[in-house]
Amino acid sequence: MVLDMTESTECTADLLRERGFRATPQRLAICEALKKAGSHPTVAEIHEYVKKKDPTISLATVYNTLELFNQIGLAREICFRDQPTRYDPTVDSHINLLCLNCGAVEDISFDDFEQLIPDIENRSGFVVSSQRFDVYGYCPKCKAK
């Protein structure tokens, strides 16, 4: 079967099916949009992006799908009081750097997280499964002022 599917799209489809979910065209399109609709896009931004390919896709489907992606580890939600929820396609351990002035969001790796887990588990009694690390500050452009 030769379609216009990229390797990554097939991979996403397989991952969904493995977990018992259907690989619908909407879900695959949303997955692609998540990666291409800019940095840490909002639900509305992702919706706008996928509508270019599929003008009938509903906002509710985008909401539901992103929540699903968050649960099965295909995306990570980022939520602030004063803005709509954003989603991040990067799911491995990383730091979200957030500029307090211009709102820019940047990812940097955080390989040390693995090493912290045993200590966190020992001290708290929790079993650790994932993490979100936001660091607030001023980006190179804004710190100059």
Add this chain to the structure above:
Amino acid sequence: MVLDMTESTECTADLLRERGFRATPQRLAICEALKKAGSHPTVAEIHEYVKKKDPTISLATVYNTLELFNQIGLAREICFRDQPTRYDPTVDSHINLLCLNCGAVEDISFDDFEQLIPDIENRSGFVVSSQRFDVYGYCPKCKAK
């Protein structure tokens, strides 16, 4: 002047005035409620708590005040897609542990954060000012199941 103010309340009042804000009874009551209305209370929970002392205090004031506290470093906001914003009176470097099963939130210290700052700043070009670290997993009660 002898009132029923605790040392911490006076301290909060001074901190507000230092920053050019008024130390209103509502703000002081909200500050106290933030510490006593349970672990990581929601805005509504804080509102319920302060209403015991001041039944006329408005929800909008609680919202405004908590946002102010977040800005001046008296509290830290914690926001999830599927729940109302919570506030944490602990502002020094710590980890929020979140149980994926029962929703429990617990704090543990994270003294190592200071040591990470130079590396984060070097790699990103940002100037770091604060941080939020959420770790997801299962609490002692829930992991047993």
Add this chain to the structure above:
DNA sequence: TTATATGCAAATCTTTTGCAAGGAT
């Protein structure tokens, strides 16, 4: 005194839900 903060109620926005129709497996 006077600029700031409060309370109220309405408005705004985000997110969720119920249900009939559609479609992946």
Add this chain to the structure above:
DNA sequence: ATCCTTGCAAAAGATTTGCATATAA
């Protein structure tokens, strides 16, 4: 042929806003 998903539109919530009144400094 099933039963999971979708789209639509309405509902539910959370949060913000405008403005007159009150009040801390």
